[in-house]
Amino acid sequence: MQVILLAGAGRMGSALLRGWIETMGAGYHFVALDPHAGPSLADIGAEPAPGSRFSHASTIRDLPSGLRPQVIVLATKPQSIGDVIADLRDRIDAETVLVSIAAGRSIRSISKAAGTGSPVIRVMPNIGASVARAVSAGFASTGTTSRQKTLVERLFTSVGQMTWLEKEEHLHLVTAVSGSGPAYYFAFCEAMIAAAEAEGLSSETARALAIGTVTSAGQLLACHPDPAHLRATVTSPNGTTAAGLASLLSHGVLEKLSRDTISAAARRSRELSQDPEKRGNCE
Incomplete structure (x- = not known):
């Protein structure tokens, strides 16, 4: 079972999580890490698809022992990403894909914060995710495998459409347009x-x-x-x-x-x- 850890379940994070649980089917364990989102997540994980799981952790200490996510989606405020990565570092290795949806945090800065050589993908979705009509665009770091990109693409096409960019710099325009x-x-x-x-x-x-x-x-x-x-x-x-x-x-x-x-x-x-x-x- 592939583990997808969502760090930050605010408006955008919870919209993504709902789309994943409702459309991605069996074979996934979705974990939401957020100290404030317990009540708002109650209905999201009420009936996960057969063969999938959902759990919520308020703090790092509440995460299941030995949990090793295949993907960590960073959906916190940009200024909090470094602290979140530091808190999760023991659960990140070179195969963990770090996905950031925060504006303004470069792949270089995220890679430096992780210090594990993990692949990093930046994605800019929009508020359309809340009605499964998001328009998202992403850019992947060098060394990200096609399998890893496919998994991340599936996460975001579950709430709309997804396209890949040729340059990280273009994410500034994506932010401005969509x-x-x-x-x-x-x-x-x-x-x-x-x-x-x-x-x-x-x-x-x-x-x-x-x-x-x-x-x-x-x-x-x-x-x-x-x-x-x-x-x-x-x-x-x-x-x-x-x-x-x-x-x-x-x-x-x-x-x-x-x-x-x-x-x-x-x-x-x-x-x-x-x-x-x-x-x-x-x-």
């Missing part, structure tokens, strides 16, 4: 609601229309992943959609806003990846 991206769409939805209310719709109607439109647009993109084609399909010449788009796209404002948004988020990710003594007040 990691932070849901918030941009939520913000635009808020702006649509406010605009509809300003034009005279009730708050209830504005919310229903704006949220329903964003939801249906996302479903259309999932079925037909060509945004330009879908936009053209909805837009009749000289119609209302054309008039709205003309304002939205005028003078390249939307394009510039999008570039500035992605650039700002990626820049912040790079700041957070600096050594602690160089971060200043970045956190």
Whole structure:
């Protein structure tokens, strides 16, 4: 039985754990290590699949004696990862895959903290994991085997889709586009609601229309992943959609806003990846 240890069962960690237990089937022992997540995990492990196990440990001392995880998923705050690895060092060897979903902690820094020569994989999922619609991208350290990558890929495809990157540096852009991206769409939805209310719709109607439109647009993109084609399909010449788009796209404002948004988020990710003594007040 393969042991998957999750260190940190907050919002993202618990979403991942739920996906693993519900979809990965037999042959796994999932262990959640988190001092604060006992009640929130009660329903997750209530009925694991036949042939699999789930257990929760509040502290390192509560872990089963002799437990040797094949994979440790680090889902804590970035500044806590070093301490977590130090606490788990006796359970890490050269074959243990360390997977970090924390922004700003490089493979080099994680490898240095472990000091075991273990393979390290960084993955950036997003909040879509909570509804099994995550978009994740990862980068693996040199020496990670195809078998190890396949196992980690299965962990993240259990909550959505997963792609591999050619450069670790690209994780800053992944963080900016898909990691932070849901918030941009939520913000635009808020702006649509406010605009509809300003034009005279009730708050209830504005919310229903704006949220329903964003939801249906996302479903259309999932079925037909060509945004330009879908936009053209909805837009009749000289119609209302054309008039709205003309304002939205005028003078390249939307394009510039999008570039500035992605650039700002990626820049912040790079700041957070600096050594602690160089971060200043970045956190």
